[in-house]
Amino acid sequence: MGEKRVLCVGLVCLDIISVVERYPAEDSDTSFVREDFQRYEVDLAHVVPRPARALPTSMVISNSTTGTRTILHAARCLGNLPDVTAADFEQVNLSQYKWIHWEGRNASEQVKMIQRVEAYNKTCPPSDRVTTSVEVEKTRPEIYQLFGYGDVVFVSKDVAKARGFYSAAEAVKGLRRYLKPGATLVCAWAEEGADAMGPDGVLVHSDAFSPEVVVDTLGAGDTFNAAVILALSRGRPLAEAITYGCQVAGRKCGVHGYDGIV
Ligand SMILES: Nc1ncnc2c1ncn2[C@@H]1O[C@H](COP(=O)(O)OP(=O)(O)O)[C@@H](O)[C@H]1O
Numbered sequence: 704m705g706e707k708r709v710l711c712v713g714l715v716c717l718d719i720i721s722v723v724e725r726y727p728a729e730d731s732d733t734s735f736v737r738e739d740f741q742r743y744e745v746d747l748a749h750v751v752p753r754p755a756r757a758l759p760t761s762m763v764i765s766n767s768t769t770g771t772r773t774i775l776h777a778a779r780c781l782g783n784l785p786d787v788t789a790a791d792f793e794q795v796n797l798s799q800y801k802w803i804h805w806e807g808r809n810a811s812e813q814v815k816m817i818q819r820v821e822a823y824n825k826t827c828p829p830s831d832r833v834t835t836s837v838e839v840e841k842t843r844p845e846i847y848q849l850f851g852y853g854d855v856v857f858v859s860k861d862v863a864k865a866r867g868f869y870s871a872a873e874a875v876k877g878l879r880r881y882l883k884p885g886a887t888l889v890c891a892w893a894e895e896g897a898d899a900m901g902p903d904g905v906l907v908h909s910d911a912f913s914p915e916v917v918v919d920t921l922g923a924g925d926t927f928n929a930a931v932i933l934a935l936s937r938g939r940p941l942a943e944a945i946t947y948g949c950q951v952a953g954r955k956c957g958v959h960g961y962d963g964i965v
Pocket residue numbers: 770859860891892893894895896897910911912913914917920921922923924925927948949950952953956
């Protein structure tokens with residue numbers, strides 16, 4: 704077996720990025736300047752829309768002047784795509800992974816998956832155990848129970864604000880008491896970078912690495928999480944890991960899609 708891998712459990716989407724020179728005027732015909740299909744390599748491709756649903760499940764309008772992105776979800780009219788269940792997760796051979804990350808969606812179901820990893824960890828020597836991380840991104844109280852699981856918890860700016868915090872440092876300090884003992888909390892805050900605190904209680908910060916021109920921030924958060932997980936899974940210290948996260952996410956903000964990032 705090669706090096707153990709990182710498994711991510713959540714929603715996989717195929718981004719089709721169509722670039723236009725300007726926002727289309729009403730009643731006009733506009734040609735795309737460029738169209739990119741983003742490709743990902745996945746181990747467990749689960750949710751595949753049925754042919755009748757082979758329609759975009761959401762659309763994003765990204766303003767390349769400001770880098771902001773506006774998301775339109777079609778989930779409600781197409782019927783929710785089913786989330787990965789604990790039963791699906793039973794099929795995963797845990798010994799192939801060193802780290803498993805969950806994007807907080809159906810939390811009660813995801814708690815069962817994390818508990819399976821906990822039980823597995825108890826059966827193996829420390830070197831074979833699987834580290835877990837969760838992302839609490841959506842402001843749905845049902846998801847907040849995930850704070851209590853995972854060795855590393857990523858909390859979004861949206862959730863932090865919904866809980867009354869106005870900076871990453873405040874959020875990390877204020878939300879840390881909901882974590883399990885020994886866990887680490889990480890909070891990214893767009894152009895203000897990110898803060899984190901591990902079990903030692905030391906607050907670490909990284910400034911953002913802003914590109915010359917911010918053209919597209921869609922996926923900056925996911926890019927940040929991925930880079931932080933990569934660094935931590937390779938044993939890098941927390942401060943270095945969030946700095947790396949901000950560097951890679953900053954590069955992403957300077958390009959359309961993930962050009963030259965992956
Ligand atoms: N406008 C920006 N300029 C520079 N870096 C950014 C910007 N937006 C996001 N980032 C980088 O991406 C990381 C994740 O930001 P976040 O706000 O969570 O992204 P998202 O927009 O995907 O929610 C930040 O910590 C920062 O390093």
